[in-house]
Amino acid sequence: MKVGFIGMGIMGSPMAVNLLNAGYEVYVHTRTRVKADRAASAGANWCDTPARTAQNADVLITCVTDTPDVRAVLLGENGVIETGRQGLICIDMSTISPKATVEMGQVLAEKGIKFIDAPISGGQKGAEEAKLSIMAGGEKADIDAVMPLFEVMGREITHCGPLGSGQKTKLVNQVMVIHTIMSISEGFALAEKAGLDLKTTYNAVSRGAAGSHSLTNLGLKIIEGDMKPAFMVDLQVKDLKLVLEYADQLKQPLPGVGLVRQLMGSLQAQGRGRDGTQALVDVIRQLGT
């Protein structure tokens, strides 16, 4: 099976390498060619454009930054739609707009190209270790057909519903995540101002009702002042914009997400967009200094 893979970022690159290591023939393209070096070393074939990447592919995967990037790669000049054969299955593993996903699926369908949205969770570590959670939307037959690829890249694979459901589920995931980041940010800011020993506080609360994946995985980083990213502020804000745009389309106000998105913006204003999301604790601290 020939796989096209567009987007050699911190997620896409290790995902393509995992496909290569599993024996797939992989054709890659990305905006900045040097980013494809790692996949090329693992045996990937370089293609100059999205159209050429799709030319001989049975499956074409995109893993890029945002909605306009996916649209350009799939439907733009030298895009996948120019060369993709009838029956090609496109899988978009970026996190983008659910509405745009459905719209692009309609355009692709007119050319006989199938479309699956399959955004991922698990970060760079999950991509490297092939332990991603994959939230897939689309026709069951199409998802079944590409399941062997998903199983090479991820561990927990859920068919969430029709096209767009993967993106919807991913946005729900991001809503839930961001509040747990707020949980540890306001919690530790208060603990610190109260003069508590933070490690003792962590031990007292982390296994009870206050517990969260974020507390377990980012709590000690906050205590140690380690702001290196498991997930970057810039990407989190991008995702929260998608959440709020989608919630607006649904007429579902989310005041909590709105607040956190604004506070996250303060980190970007301070030039800290490449810090990890746990840096939100500093914004809360700054409110009290």
Add this chain to the structure above:
Amino acid sequence: MKVGFIGMGIMGSPMAVNLLNAGYEVYVHTRTRVKADRAASAGANWCDTPARTAQNADVLITCVTDTPDVRAVLLGENGVIETGRQGLICIDMSTISPKATVEMGQVLAEKGIKFIDAPISGGQKGAEEAKLSIMAGGEKADIDAVMPLFEVMGREITHCGPLGSGQKTKLVNQVMVIHTIMSISEGFALAEKAGLDLKTTYNAVSRGAAGSHSLTNLGLKIIEGDMKPAFMVDLQVKDLKLVLEYADQLKQPLPGVGLVRQLMGSLQAQGRGRDGTQALVDVIRQLGT
């Protein structure tokens, strides 16, 4: 060892029963005598006033609602301070103001009465099953002296620091908890409005970065429309008021807690103060209907 126990609520009553079952001689008092029936059946001796409860006690435990209640019981008319002997150890297991805790400790110390704050987490179930988390503040020697009692009532016991540190840690715990309640409330409200299958969504997100104790323990209740309390809205709001009062004293703004406290107030306005905190999802839903 003779133990006085004041406050036979949904927490205090089973805690006193656990002490009785462990062989302690327990003297009880509570505002509404009928609430002491269960402890009396287990062998507790009824006392008409806090003063009488403290009269022969080596250790005097309070587990009542709020700061004024603890102050009345310990320092008010017919209060513990009137009869407590020199060397009596008072343990307040209510959730109240850290500042008031330190002030009451000073008054008690003038009479030679020792004071420990030891608020609890784990809810009615934790109290019944003797699996409470206990966050203790005070002198190490005093805490060591009452550790056998703590071990009868709870499982994870942390000495958080000097007097008041237990309450501070409990308030940090409540900050962290409330954001995880917001996490599942906004998350499920969005998922529902998006037309996602909620159980599938739960399965896709609960074991990853979105995971929390609240998602695991209250998520399915939301999906099933079960609003019975693990922890009541009225008590959550009471605790959030304590958090915000204390944060004000420290000059540490907590905008997220402020927002959630206001939204929780909407449940009280609707007469739903005795629902479980997961009912917050209905407030978010109402914003979108």
